[in-house]
Amino acid sequence: MTASAPIPFTVIGGFLGAGKTTLLNRLLSGSTERCAVLVNDFGEINVDAALIRSHDGTTMSLTNGCVCCSIGAGFLDTLARLLDDVGRFDRVVIEASGVGDPWRIAEIALVEPSLRLDGVVVLADAARIAAQSEDRHIGDTIRNQFAKCDVVLLSKCDLVTEIQREAACAVIRAIRPDVSIEPLSAATPAETVVFCRGRTARFRAEPVAETIDHESDFRRWTYRRDGRFDRDRLAIAVRALPQQLLRLKGTCMIDGDARAQVFQLVSRDWSLTPAEQDTTAAAERIALAGVGTVDLISDHELDAILDRALTAA
Structure with missing residues (x-):
C-alpha cells in the first residue's frame, strides 16, 4: 500500500x-x-x-x-x-x-x-x-x-x-x-x-472468529433448466411455492417472448420484466437463485414445483 x-x-x-x-x-x-x-x-x-x-x-x-x-x-x-x-x-x-x-x-x-x-x-x-x-x-x-x-x-x-x-x-x-x-x-x-454520510465510527471493530456464518439460519436453492416457462403455468407454480421461500431471483425465457425475462419473487409478490441485456443468444436457459428458512422443503420438491411450469419439449 x-x-x-x-x-x-x-x-x-x-x-x-x-x-x-x-x-x-x-x-x-x-x-x-x-x-x-x-x-x-x-x-x-x-x-x-x-x-x-x-x-x-x-x-x-x-x-x-x-x-x-x-x-x-x-x-x-x-x-x-x-x-x-x-x-x-x-x-x-x-x-x-x-x-x-x-x-x-x-x-x-x-x-x-x-x-x-x-x-x-x-x-x-x-x-x-x-x-x-x-x-x-x-x-x-x-x-x-x-x-x-x-x-x-x-x-x-x-x-x-x-x-x-x-x-x-x-x-x-x-x-x-x-x-x-x-x-x-x-x-x-x-x-x-x-455516499458522504460523514461517519465518525461510533462502534469498535470486534475480534473476528475463525469462521463467521451469517447464513446458518437460511438455506439456498438453485434452479437451472434449459427451456422455457409457460406463463400461465408459471403463475400457478409460483402460488404453490412454500412461504418458507423468502426470495427467488434470476432470468428465464417465457414461451412466446423473444427476450429473456428477469424473474423476481419476494414473499408472495412476484414479477417478470424484460432483461436489460439481451441474453437470448446464450441459449434458452432458466437460472434462478432462491433463499429460504432452514425448514424450507427439499431442493427436489422445489424443483418439481417449477418443473410443472415448463413448456413441453
Whole structure:
C-alpha cells in the first residue's frame, strides 16, 4: 500500500428484496466517481449493456470508469486485489448478503489503513419490515442489520399508505431509536443517499472468529433448466411455492417472448420484466437463485414445483 489518502468504503445492507440491487444499478449508472462495487453475484445486477466496456466473468468494467466485481467465494481476496490497484478507484462499495450483517463487513475499514469507513446504509422495505421484524425465522437477522448502521433508507414508500410508512418507521425506531430514517425516492440521486454520510465510527471493530456464518439460519436453492416457462403455468407454480421461500431471483425465457425475462419473487409478490441485456443468444436457459428458512422443503420438491411450469419439449 502507498501513503495516499484512504479510500472511502461504503457498505449497503438490507434483507432480501429490500431493493439493494435497484440502488446499486442507480449508483453504477449515475456515478460521477470511479467506483469499485463488490456484490455477491453481479449477474443479478442487470447493468445496462451500453455501460459495459468488458466482462470477463469475474469483473465487469464499465465505460464510466467503474468496475463491478463478483465476490464469489473469496471476499477478502477480491478486496485485496482492488486495493492493490492504487489510484484506479475513488471509492469502494460493498453489497452485503441479504441475510448477512453489514457491520461485520464494515469492520474491515476500521482496521485496514488504506480504507476509510464512509457509511453503513441499510435498506428496509416499507411494506414488509413490520412483519419481517416479528417473524420468528428472520426477525433476529433483521434487527441485527439495523444495530450498527448509520442510516436506514425506507424503500418502496410509493407502495404503502402514509399510515403504513409511519408504522414502518416506528418499528425501526423501536430497534434503533437514534438511527436516521430517510425515504428512498427514485427521484433522489443515488450518490446523495449513499455516499458522504460523514461517519465518525461510533462502534469498535470486534475480534473476528475463525469462521463467521451469517447464513446458518437460511438455506439456498438453485434452479437451472434449459427451456422455457409457460406463463400461465408459471403463475400457478409460483402460488404453490412454500412461504418458507423468502426470495427467488434470476432470468428465464417465457414461451412466446423473444427476450429473456428477469424473474423476481419476494414473499408472495412476484414479477417478470424484460432483461436489460439481451441474453437470448446464450441459449434458452432458466437460472434462478432462491433463499429460504432452514425448514424450507427439499431442493427436489422445489424443483418439481417449477418443473410443472415448463413448456413441453
